[in-house]
Amino acid sequence: MIAEIRSWARCHPRAFDMAVAAALCVLAVLTTTMAQPPRIVRWPPPAPAAVAVLACTALLLGRTHPRLTVIITTGCTAVLGVLGPSHGYEFGSTLTGPVMAALASLAWRTDGRTAARGTAAAVAVLLAASVLWPPGQAQLRPEQVGLAAFTLLPAAVADALRSRRDYVTAVEARAEMAEHTREEEARRRVGAERMRIARELHDVVAHHITLAHAQAATADYLLATRPDAAAEVTGNLTATLTAALGELKATVGLLREHDDPTGSTDPAPGLAQLPDLLASFESVGLAVTLTREGAARPLSPGVGLTAYRITQEALTNVSKHALTTAAAVHLHYTADRLTLTVTDDGPAPTSPRSRGVSGYGLIGMRERAHAVGGHLHAHPRGGAGFEVRADLPTLTAHGPPPTTPRDAP
Template sequence: MIAEMRLWARCRPRQVDVTLVVALCGLAVLSTTMTQPPHIVRWPPLPAVLVAVCSSSALFAHRTFPRLTVVATTAGTAVLGAMGASLGYQFSSTVAGPLMAALYSLAWRTDSRTAARCTAASALVLLTASAIWSPNGTPVQAEQVGLVGFVLLPSAVADSMRSRRDYVTAVEARAEMAIRTREEEARTRVGAERMRIARELHDVVAHHVTLAHAQAATAEYLLSTKPDKAQHVMQNLTTTLVSALGELRATVGLLRETGEPPTPVEPAPRLSRLPALLASFGHAGLDVSLTCDGPGQALSSGVDLTAYRIVQEALTNVTKHAGTTSASVHLDYGDRLLTITVRDDGEQRTTSAAGYGLIGMRERAQAVGGRLRARRRPDVGFEVVAELPTDAPHPESPPPGDHKESE
């Protein structure tokens, strides 16, 4: 009920002002009909009626000129109080109704300091008028002092209501900010997840497809001259394709999961599986040598996985772009850094080598707090150097396909 009345008042401000002016004017005029004891009811004096109408009509400007409205209603109320001494009616709170409404409007629309000053000035004017024009020369009575208290009340109520309004506005603003921030964070997370999915699919698909292409080309070349060796290469090709399909199914299967992630059936790739990885490149015609410096250290799962994927992608790029049959992988275990260097001696490097593969390797290195450089060697060939912290914390949300490799 109260909420409906507030909504009606907010939508019809002019009707509210008219109702307020008529009601307060009627109360002020009614007060002028009540004389001093024995309170004989009489017709309202015409001068008092005119002043009451003018004072109440000033409220029509309280929304646009609240300060001028307070000045006008204060003057009108003081005049009504002064006329009461000669016309015989009592200077009560109903006479000061327009002033109280004007002070409430002023306190609602301005700051606390302005409202306090105007309220104090109005109360002082009314108290002075009551003292100067007291009926029959009597001193200030308790009713007149109580009138000053009534004048102070609207500002206090309006200040409390304004504080509540500001608090509600601040709460709504914080809620809107939280919603907007949450939506932006959700978009950021979606974008990051899309990048992780794209990077993982690239690593899985590009590696196996490159090996399969190299093996198929080798088998085609050997088929007419050395069918036995061609058959062996075809067997390796089948193994490569089966492994590719398994990893692809595992990656896509994780993306389709809606509940808890499934228990991995195989551990995530790590540096301990480098010999098997290098052997797969050997079947495709790329001879890779592996050397290590420093004592091997237990790496966090994120760094171990990142190191494996960087070696895998770097050798895949060698197979696709370097035009060579040999490459080297060097692991240098330092106190705080694991340095991975992948070199080849290819004489040509197509521009596509700087595509998504290098971007994905850099993103993986940065995700665990490391860095990666890819550049041409001064003499001949190309090299990829990755520096990964050996004590890096676990990365957030590992890429989807790294939970398992096959079903």
């Protein structure tokens, strides 16, 4: 039944307020008709009855003006307490019903501090009205203390309910925020994975298509005058396209690795495959010199793949834009870093775009370097040529350096 009343009150708030005000008004007016011993029922005194009606009518303002409602009901209830001795009725809990309802509304609709202050002030006023009146007969009786304590009860209950409501609201808000955060993190991870696959596809396609284009153009040029050389170039073209298809299949297989258990399990390319990469460029007329400095350090698969792809993209840009037949790759190992440098001696670029500086290739190289904790710099070299330098961490960046034969006992 209580649940039904609560549901009806939520659906009809105005009617509920009027019903509560009417019930409390009837109770207060009826109290003024009961004279002190001998107890008899009489007509309600006009003044106390009018004050009781005013106090109960003020309850209709409780939803929009809870503070004003407490002030009006407290003042009216105090007046009822002052008029009690002269009109022959007792100042009891039945007359404090309006102020109790107003305090409960204040505690439900405001914060705890405001409710505490309003309740303390109202109880103090009612206690003073019952103790200090009539003049010359001021005394504190036990029933007056009990009346003050009874007046505090509805406000305490309403404050507890409000605290529980705020707690539930906060828990729901935290749960919603956590769900939103999980969705944002999922979207961020999906975006990062898409960018990674896009970089792989760009590097594979740009490298192999550039080589295939150069080989096809060379074969077409030699076909009429040197058929044997053209056949050799065509064979290299077939190998290039086969390698391109293999790498594209492995890269696209990343998208279905959870659904295709028979997918390729070949390791990702790294510096171990660097000689094959340089040989593929030599087949199209770009001679690449590889030099190393310092003791080779172990690289994580991610750093190895990053170094391989940066070298591949940088040499592809040289082949497409540099107008030169020579390039150099230099690997410099230190205790915890690998510095990869790709240079060429081609003509100075007339604009950044002419050497691929502002395209997706350089953006992808920088993103790859940053993803593994490194840095990348690309700039013209003085009067001629271009340089791409990547500074990448090795496995020893977070651990002790590897043992060399000289360090062994």
